[in-house]
Amino acid sequence: MPRSEPAGREAATPRPDLEGVVVPLVTPLDERRRVCKGSVARLVSGLRPYVSAFMPTLSTGEGWHLTLSQWADMVRATVANADGAPVLAGVELGRAGPVLERARLAAELGADAVVVPPPFPRGAGCPGLLAHYRQVTAGSELPVVVYHENAVSGTPLDAGALAAVCALPGVIGVKESSGSGEFTAELLAHRPGVPVLQGWEQLITSVPGVAGFVGPLANLHPGVCRRALDSFAEADQRAVDALCGQYHLFDEDWYRHVKLELARRGTISTPLTVR
Template identity: 45%
Template sequence: MVTVLGVPSGGVIVPLVTPLAADGTVSEPDVARLVAAVAGHVVALVPGLSTGEGWALDDDRWSAVVSHTLSHRRGLPVLAGTQRRTTAEVVARAAKAVALGAAGVVVPTQSGSGVTQREMYEHYVAVTATVAAPVVVYHESAVTGNLLDPATLLRVCELEGVVAVKDSGGDPAATRALLAAAPPVAVWQGYEDLVARTPGVDGCVLALANLEPDLCARYLAGQAAAADLDAACARYRLAEPDWYRHVKAHLCRRGVISTAAAVTPVGEEP
């Protein structure tokens, strides 16, 4: 297993929700409570990614959630999500993350139809050449509409500056093939229901960890059953397109965050 960015192998990384105050700004007290609730069970924090509605965050709210997470990180590494549509926008957001003090940035492909594999590769070339921080490749298509093919992903993994892949491609066979190719980076699974089908990953980035960090950690340590993880995901409706709304609703009921308000307007889920 590969350890990068101070993130221990085999641990749980949490993609944090973005808590909003009643006035629509990011609530720093809520971020602090959320980090405190998960800190004893996770190995890194990721604000501003999909569970944090990174695609919908304007610059002010994105900067706020990253800054507040850094202020209350309890010694944990903070990897900032950079979900923007174009290479230039991703580079700008990643540069801001570095300036704020993030240990690394989590970078998807550019968004939109018709993006070629070559253009996706060149996107990561531009990011790694410009951004002075380690890069985690966010391998997904739900938000961007694009997916790196296996050969392109391996080429991206060879770029200097790329240190990990958050694999949310949804294909366990592809993840196993990536692991078999022994890329020089860490491979993190991004889906709860695929953890058991991708043995050998270097860690997991799980939305469930916002609500059940102890269960996630025990499961990865072999101390909880897959059925327990599956039941929790079903209970919190994590397979639905607006999973982050359900996570926020449960956190609000527990008093961890003060409102269940989402950044994303209803009906505009990716």
């Protein structure tokens, strides 16, 4: 179904197609905990043949803890090395005003879209969810990918409410990180009208109909993720599950383990985290 443009947005603004493996990049740091541009270049160029888009500065990129300069440097470095692939900048902020400020900066840095979680701290509920995204989409010059989660926001899982968010002009996709295959299937049954990307490795093959996958394993084994997404086969899911166990991707500090492996491979210069 054609989607109208919000007031003030150019109708010709290109919108990235969201499908396949989208990688939520770690944020490589040097010894002074500045973004290491060389590491970003190696990481992005190595992933480029296997992924359809890059998603820096989200939770795997320690987005909640990045300083403004770290955030901007990471987005800038990703854009510089993306080789034409869309860059979807994560904005881990809980209120619409700061989100819109960051979205303006993302546009200046050359990002193609912003990825925005529900409002937090907790307590907004489903009406607050729709109001939040209505304000964000109305004010952002970049398209918006909804980062659907409830661990931080505490927003109840409600497929109808999320489908209403998807119908807002300016929303171009959903990173569906509820952790529930049943919820993902319910959302798809609502025909949200935008691509739904599975946000958990253990669910890649569980819900036919998703357009793609976004998860930290894509930093390390994007080809394995792509095979599971293409096949929806149990054997490929078992391969994904084994790798998740090997790299501790369901630990609270999963991004630390991803960085340790990338540093061991020589892809990034240090395994340092932001905190």
